[in-house]
Amino acid sequence: MKQRFIKILAFGILLSSNLQAQTFNNLFRTKDRQDNLEDFDLKKFSYGFYLAANNFDYKMVMNPxxxxxxxxxxxxxxxxxxxGAGLIGKMRLNEFLDLRIxxxxxFVQRDLTFNTFEHNSQYSGGTNYNLPFDPITNPSDEQINKVVKSTYIDIPILLEVHGDRWYNSRPYAAAGINYLVNLQSNQTSTSDNLLNTFRSTTHNFGWSAEIGIQLYxxxxxxxxxxRGTFFTNNELVSDNATTQPYWTPAISTLQSRAFMLVLKFE
Known part of the structure; x- marks a missing residue:
């Protein structure tokens, strides 16, 4: 995950550097320089949209x-x-603070690999933690490899802190809370992993932190x-009680985390 974050960070810095290099004469020149959109940040409300390149992963705590x-x-x-893509609504609080929604x-896809079949078959006679079950000796590829597709409606509320404008740019940092609805959660499905249906929670909560630079x-x-977004609730929905303990019993906690490169237009 650290390597992926470094790659995304490097890509973001490179893209930002290219954008600034191409527009340097217009944005940062000191001779005959004109400040762009001088009154833009004085508005009480402003609007826009954004595009995002995402890297979603699961943070898992295993059942011992x-x-x-x-x-x-x-x-x-x-x-x-x-x-991903979305809309921006901003309310100016004061000279250095904005509230954003x-x-x-x-649109997200993650791949889970369950190497549990050989190990967990030893518990087929039943224990204090599971009922007796018929072991699966030759699992199929679909039983081992689960493709988990998710579509999240993400509603973050962020408090933005920014510095003073430097020529036609302004740095900022933001943080806040998220409410996320997974439209492909399968939470209410009666099928489970035995029938190749991976289930997770529909309604989720998290927090986000973000840094960037505004170019005028x-x-x-x-x-x-x-931006980094981190879920705070356990998204795992357990398999049915009669299903062999090869899948969800192997996981105690399942939480999404994401790193995003975002381009905003206002």
Whole structure:
């Protein structure tokens, strides 16, 4: 995850550098320089939209009985890159503070690999933690590898703190809380992983932190930013009681985390 974050950060810095290099003469020149959109940030309310490149992953805590073999985790999560888009609503509080709401839609896919079949078959006779079950000796690829697709409606409320304008730019940082609805959660489905249906919670909560730089052009404001979003609730929905303990019993806690490169237009 650290490597992915560094890659996203480097890409964001490179993109921001290219944008600034291409517009340097217009934005930062000191001779005959004109400040763009001088009154834009004095408005009580402003609006815009954003595009986002996302990297979603799961943070998992394993069950020590069904999810670990010694120090080895038996479930692996692989993230993929995806995209999202949303709207921006901003309210000016004072010279240095803004309140923002940025509802968006994010399309996400993650891959889970369950290497639990050989290890957990030893508990087929039943224990204090599970009922007796018929072991699966030759699991199919769909039973081992789960493709988890999610569509999140993300509603973050962020408090933005920014510095003074430097020529036609202004740095800022923001943080706040998120309410996220997973439209592909399958939470109410009666099928579970035995029938290749991975279930998670529909309604979720989290928090976000963001840094970026606002660039003022003659007709609009462009903001490249990097955002991290971290779920606070356990998204895991347990398999049915009669299903073998190869899947959700191996996981104690499942929480999404995401890093985003965001481009905002206001």
């Amino acid at each position: 009985i069904f999810g670990m073999d010694g120090n080895q985790n038996l479930v692996e999560s692989k993230s993929t890159y995806s995209f 940025e509802p968006g839609l994010h 052009f003659s007709r609009f404001k462009l903001t490249p930013a990097i």
